[in-house]
Amino acid sequence: MKTKKWIPNVIILVLVLALYVVLSVLISANIINPYYSGILTMVCINVILAVSLNLATGFLGQLVLGHAGFMSVGAYAASLFTMYSGLPQIISFPIALLVGGLVAVVFGVIIGVPALRLKGDYLAILTLGFGEIIRVLILAVPFTGGAAGLSGIPLLTTFTYVFILAILTVGIIFAFIHSRHGRAVIAIREDEIAAEAAGINTTYYKLLAFVMAAFFAGVAGGLYAHHIGVLDPGKFNFNYSVEILIMVVLGGMGSITGSVIAAVVLTLLPEALRGFSEYRMLIYSIILICVMLFKPSGLLGQYEFSIARIFKRLTHKKADAEKEA
Amino acid sequence: MAVLETKNLGIAFGGLRALEDVQISIGEREIVGLIGPNGAGKTTMFNLLTDVYVPTEGSIELEGKSIVGKKTYQITQNGISRTFQNIRLFKDVSVIDNVKIAMNFQMKYSVLSGIFRTPAYRREEKEVEARALDLLKVFHLDSKADDMAKNLPYGQQRKLEIARALATNPKVLLLDEPAAGMNPTETRELMETIQLIRDRFEISILLIEHDMSFVMGICEHIFVLDYGKIIAEGSAEEIRNNPKVIAAYLGGE
Numbered sequence: 354m355k356t357k358k359w360i361p362n363v364i365i366l367v368l369v370l371a372l373y374v375v376l377s378v379l380i381s382a383n384i385i386n387p388y389y390s391g392i393l394t395m396v397c398i399n400v401i402l403a404v405s406l407n408l409a410t411g412f413l414g415q416l417v418l419g420h421a422g423f424m425s426v427g428a429y430a431a432s433l434f435t436m437y438s439g440l441p442q443i444i445s446f447p448i449a450l451l452v453g454g455l456v457a458v459v460f461g462v463i464i465g466v467p468a469l470r471l472k473g474d475y476l477a478i479l480t481l482g483f484g485e486i487i488r489v490l491i492l493a494v495p496f497t498g499g500a501a502g503l504s505g506i507p508l509l510t511t512f513t514y515v516f517i518l519a520i521l522t523v524g525i526i527f528a529f530i531h532s533r534h535g536r537a538v539i540a541i542r543e544d545e546i547a548a549e550a551a552g553i554n555t556t557y558y559k560l561l562a563f564v565m566a567a568f569f570a571g572v573a574g575g576l577y578a579h580h581i582g583v584l585d586p587g588k589f590n591f592n593y594s595v596e597i598l599i600m601v602v603l604g605g606m607g608s609i610t611g612s613v614i615a616a617v618v619l620t621l622l623p624e625a626l627r628g629f630s631e632y633r634m635l636i637y638s639i640i641l642i643c644v645m646l647f648k649p650s651g652l653l654g655q656y657e658f659s660i661a662r663i664f665k666r667l668t669h670k671k672a673d674a675e676k677e678a
Numbered sequence: 679m680a681v682l683e684t685k686n687l688g689i690a691f692g693g694l695r696a697l698e699d700v701q702i703s704i705g706e707r708e709i710v711g712l713i714g715p716n717g718a719g720k721t722t723m724f725n726l727l728t729d730v731y732v733p734t735e736g737s738i739e740l741e742g743k744s745i746v747g748k749k750t751y752q753i754t755q756n757g758i759s760r761t762f763q764n765i766r767l768f769k770d771v772s773v774i775d776n777v778k779i780a781m782n783f784q785m786k787y788s789v790l791s792g793i794f795r796t797p798a799y800r801r802e803e804k805e806v807e808a809r810a811l812d813l814l815k816v817f818h819l820d821s822k823a824d825d826m827a828k829n830l831p832y833g834q835q836r837k838l839e840i841a842r843a844l845a846t847n848p849k850v851l852l853l854d855e856p857a858a859g860m861n862p863t864e865t866r867e868l869m870e871t872i873q874l875i876r877d878r879f880e881i882s883i884l885l886i887e888h889d890m891s892f893v894m895g896i897c898e899h900i901f902v903l904d905y906g907k908i909i910a911e912g913s914a915e916e917i918r919n920n921p922k923v924i925a926a927y928l929g930g931e
Binding site: 525528529532533534535536537539540543544546547548549550551552553554555561607655 | 728749750751754755759760762766767768769770771775778779780782783785787789791792793794795799802803806842843845846
């Protein structure tokens with residue numbers, strides 16, 4: 354049985370590749386028109402945001418309401434980098450995304466060190482305050498374009514870019530959670546006092562998870578900026594943070610696949626409901642209420658959709674059938 | 679030589695002196711009991727030994743080195759491990775992962791190494807898996823390794839908490855009311871387990887317990903706390919016949 358452990362991984366790889374090939378062929382053949390491919394890009398960006406917020410909220414167990422703040426910091430940093438670095442765009446864009454992530458990390462540390470001493474509601478309010486401060490700060494400083502927004506950002510975000518980065522984010526966070534560091538982070542969510550008594554440096558791990566979440570939010574911000582081309586500080590307000598949080602809660606706190614599914618559904622849903630015009634938000638809200646009523650732990654809870662498990666079950670069934678025969 | 683020793687240990691919360699002039703010493707591979715009426719300061723004593731509170735006076739030495747002022751997780755890494763009066767497990771985590779979490783600080787691979795699944799990751803994860811399973815076997819929990827901790831029955835949850843505490847490779851194990859809520863059979867089983875732990879892991883054990891047959895049955899040395907002071911110490915026999923202890927705690931006929 355042991356030799357077959359790699360098979361599920363190959364299946365996942367094949368599925369991901371197939372999805373990528375199909376989507377990019379459809380886009381280049383213009384069967385998916387630019388409007389819809391734009392929505393696909395937003396799906397990928399929201400996947401990055403939801404999965405990274407799940408690390409802080411679902412796995413670390415800290416209610417963070419300033420995720421859009423980290424995103425905006427990354428968006429502005431990355432945009433300013435591609436606009437003023439003078440490097441050719443092919444090189445400057447990946448560096449810009451990294452810069453966006455790293456600047457978000459710096460802010461993550463600045464916010465995280467004092468904030469992570471707090472818990473629950475207090476932390477939520479502090480991170481909420483942070484998000485608003487960032488927004489006001491962007492309006493105030495001279496190099497961000499202020500209230501008029503930052504325009505003229507080169508449109509460098511391609512479907513390939515967002516797709517690969519979304520997959521990378523999911524992969525990295527999944528691997529992180531299943532390493533010793535991820536176990537430590539989950540231990541803190543379960544019982545901070547017991548985690549400390551088990552020899553875990555809780556301050557370090559809280560900051561680590563928080564900062565990792567900020568990093569990916571920053572990268573997502575960079576992708577967003579180079580997708581839209583214009584940055585308006587009003588976009589990254591409290592509502593956007595809540596929107597990301599809803600994806601995490603709906604998908605299931607502590608389920609990466611749940612976040613992915615919720616991010617996809619909740620990005621597509623408003624578009625799919627466009628036909629209902631003014632009833633759109635009403636239907637959207639009713640769906641959310643229903644999920645919370647009938648499945649309060651989110652669609653998947655802490656459960657992960659796993660190809661490996663399905664594969665195991667299938668092979669077991671086969672083995673059982675062979676036994677009987 | 680004493681493994682763990684306190685001298686003139688005391689702590690005051692505002693005007694309340696919860697502990698005063700406490701001297702205890704625990705020898706190598708010794709099972710020591712700490713008893714006393716409710717509110718005498720037993721759990722406070724545990725919280726001082728694990729640096730949850732910082733003592734206002736006195737010293738705590740582990741193998742001759744002061745441990746006052748360290749963080750709780752550093753105390754654990756230095757060799758004092760504990761369980762809690764109210765079980766504190768990582769409930770939504772598998773039984774084996776509960777143990778692996780406590781082995782975290784003994785593992786070396788970096789965050790990047792974990793993300794990219796380097797050979798170091800594979801080797802250490804394999805090692806920790808084997809060690810955790812061995813430890814669970816001691817407590818007959820290996821068959822439940824993949825169950826969620828919250829799904830274990832009460833007695834096994836207590837055992838898992840002890841297993842987790844042992845996973846940190848302690849020199850001294852502190853048990854806060856390990857027999858609380860257990861029926862006589864479970865208690866007897868626990869007594870055997872504790873002796874087995876001492877012999878097998880060669881560690882010292884300090885335990886708080888209200889079940890006198892339990893304490894008298896396995897402790898080689900007993901300290902009695904009352905109103906924050908040690909009022910007696912000695913063997914089970916000496917404690918049982920000490921008039922001060924009878925008056926304060928055990929009660930006479």
